[in-house]
Amino acid sequence: MTSQPLALIAELTHRCPLSCGYCSNPLELERASAELPTEIWTRVFAEAADLGVLHAHFTGGEPMSRRDLSELIGAASRAGLYTNLITSGVTLDDRALGALIDAGVDHVQLSFQDSEPATADAIGGYRGGHARKLAAAARVTAAGLPLTANFVVHQSNLHHINEMLSLGDDIGASRIEIAHVQYHGWALKNRARLMPTFAQLEAATAAVEAARERLRGRVVIDYVIPDYFASRPKACMGGWGQRIINVSPGGLAMPCHAAMSLPGLTFPSVRDRSLADIWNNSEVFQLFRAPAFAPESCRGCERLEIDFGGCRCQAHALTGDATRADPVCELAPDHGLIAAALGETASDTVIPRRMTARD
Ligand code: FES
Numbered sequence: 001m002t003s004q005p006l007a008l009i010a011e012l013t014h015r016c017p018l019s020c021g022y023c024s025n026p027l028e029l030e031r032a033s034a035e036l037p038t039e040i041w042t043r044v045f046a047e048a049a050d051l052g053v054l055h056a057h058f059t060g061g062e063p064m065s066r067r068d069l070s071e072l073i074g075a076a077s078r079a080g081l082y083t084n085l086i087t088s089g090v091t092l093d094d095r096a097l098g099a100l101i102d103a104g105v106d107h108v109q110l111s112f113q114d115s116e117p118a119t120a121d122a123i124g125g126y127r128g129g130h131a132r133k134l135a136a137a138a139r140v141t142a143a144g145l146p147l148t149a150n151f152v153v154h155q156s157n158l159h160h161i162n163e164m165l166s167l168g169d170d171i172g173a174s175r176i177e178i179a180h181v182q183y184h185g186w187a188l189k190n191r192a193r194l195m196p197t198f199a200q201l202e203a204a205t206a207a208v209e210a211a212r213e214r215l216r217g218r219v220v221i222d223y224v225i226p227d228y229f230a231s232r233p234k235a236c237m238g239g240w241g242q243r244i245i246n247v248s249p250g251g252l253a254m255p256c257h258a259a260m261s262l263p264g265l266t267f268p269s270v271r272d273r274s275l276a277d278i279w280n281n282s283e284v285f286q287l288f289r290a291p292a293f294a295p296e297s298c299r300g301c302e303r304l305e306i307d308f309g310g311c312r313c314q315a316h317a318l319t320g321d322a323t324r325a326d327p328v329c330e331l332a333p334d335h336g337l338i339a340a341a342l343g344e345t346a347s348d349t350v351i352p353r354r355m356t357a358r359d
Contacts, residue, residue: 002280002289004052006238008081008152009059009246010041012072017064018088018344019125020113022152022187022194030249038068042075042269047275049079049222053245059086061249070099077104084109086150089136090129097139098232108140109148109177115163123157130187136173149173154181154194154203166210169219178208180226184258188317192344201229228338232303233310233326240288240312241325245279253278255285259314262322288312295325297333 014029029065036044056076063069064087076083085100089110095288110133114120120130140147161178168176180201181187181194196204208223215221223277227233237244237256246254252267253275254260259267268282279285288308289295295309309315310326318327318337325332 003242003289005048005245005279006053006243007055007057007245008045008048008053008275009057009244010044010063010072010076011059011246011248011257012041012060012063012069013249014061014067014286015128016060016088017065017090018062020123020186021190022154022181028220032065035066035249036247036270038071038075040251041072042281044270044275045072045079045081048076048245049081051276051279054082055084056081057084057086062088062091064088064091064096070103073100073105073169074103077106078220080168082106086111086137088124088126088129091132092139093134093141095306097136097143101143101145105145107146107148109150110137110140111150111152112164112167113152114157115151115160115167116157116194119134119157119160137171137173144176147171147173148175150177152179152181153196155196155200156194158200160195162211165207165215165221168206169215173228174219175222176211177222177224178204179222179224182224182227184261184313186315191341194229195226195342195344198229198342203224208313225310227314227328228342230328232329233307233314233328235307236311236314236326239290239308241279241285242289242308245275253282253285256311256313259284261313262316265280285354293323297325297331298329301331345359 007298008123013032013035031057048056058073063085071084083105084107085105086109111122112120112133117130119293121127137147149171151164165176183191187194208221212221243254244255246257248254251269251271253270254267265284267284268278290308294304298309300302310328312322314325314328315324316322319334324334327337329335
């Protein structure tokens, strides 16, 4: 029996005022004129709730680039979904936040590029952006909304890990997410300049453990290490087609945000199919869904029901074949590719920019 999705990731737009070199946008960006209109998103939120989805994550790109964001949050909220706004915060002024609160936003996740303003602005390619984020954080907590501070870390900013943890606490976040870059899309292209050294990773892990002790009972700290340093893969997205529906700005429904990197797949559109039909019957959601699918070398492995053989997009990115075991697994036939990638880590810390989606 098909499991029930828990979360809808609503990628509202690829437009963004920032240009981080690890951007999760795909390499081919959707133009604003091709984005889903308000009425289709509204139907999608209602269909998601009917399907059993609990959370709607509003992301992009920068979701605040959508002029109808408060209408969309309102539609999701009325449908009974918990609404989480994932934003850079650089345009979250009093008026914008007020409209979102009136619409029923439940939670705000602010992304930070660093704890140091100059480096943060350089990484995001947005002068004054860090100061705007701090102001946005103050507005969110003053309004009584729960705040998560998300720090994306890599070789150029990991030496500030203690300062990032302190900053998250200082701005009143109830949750701090320290997330190492995951290597898809732009981050894969810039991998050699983003990948931390093992020594950096060890120091960061120790800093997180110490902060967890120090902030216990006040702040929850989530810590995501780079897959490449793990001995076993993660159950990416909770398993292909098991927990998550990702809808792109143009309306394509996918089991994960990077699925478009897989060649030869045709993604169903919410413009002409219901979410339930897509989840239960579309070919692409069935393609790598367990238990019918398992990478050949994983069959019989006791961890298959835990990690499903890892990430399909990573398997394709590294081996050219999405059906193979994720090379991150130390038991995978292609595990040697991980050591080779780690060997390419560059000492140069200049991170190339991604391109920016235009209206
Ligand atoms: Fe696509 Fe992991 S990102 S399956």
